[in-house]
Amino acid sequence: MKKISNWKLAFILAGVVLAMLAFAYVNVPLFRMYCRKVGIAISPNREAKADLAPVDRKVTILFTGVVADDMPIAFRADKAFEEIKLGEQSKTSYHFVNLSDDTIYFRPVHSVLPENAATKLTLTKCFCFDDQTILPGQSYTLPVIFSFASDLDPEVERITFHYTLFKKESKAKK
Helix, strand or coil: CCCCCHHHHHHHHHHHHHHHHHHHHHHHHHHHHHHHHHCECCCCCCCCCCCCCCCCCEEEEEEEEEECCCCCEEEEECCCEEEEECCCCEEEEEEEEECCCCCEEEEEEEEEECHHHHCCEEEEECHHHCCEEECCCCEEEEEEEEEECCCCCCCCCEEEEEEEEEECCCHHHC
16 A cells, blocks of 8 residues: 655645635635526515516416425415516515414525526515514515516516525524
8 A cells, every 4th residue: 555645645635625715715606606597595676687668478477485494384475376567566465374372583585487587586575585573373464576577588488486484593592
């Protein structure tokens, strides 16, 4: 078995450390690029990339949502489907009910499919902008105001607007 000299081992370990530092440095930008590509948690209040002038074209929006971490929250959209005109501002609402005797803290995260539709979304108002708190037995309704740019890919006829609620620790516990 061949022995590795101390100097050679030091150079190999230094190379590994440099590679780890380089990976740590580029990890966040790469992750953001990936999220933008697949339409997950993109910056929701950015300006639309294209003209929002209404066009005669309509698309069907499917509103879905799930609750992660077995949280006792009933959560649903005002309506399951809506046909909207591209370039026009649309509004829907989501209803939340705490089914437990505890205060629940959660973070809503949105995603839009297909991927190319996510880049044409402008969210004007959304409960996903902030972490949420729901008191025991409380129910409330929150609006979502959005639009899709008029230059959305012509092949896109249906868009899924999805929310996942993730459990968070209370601010007092931190």
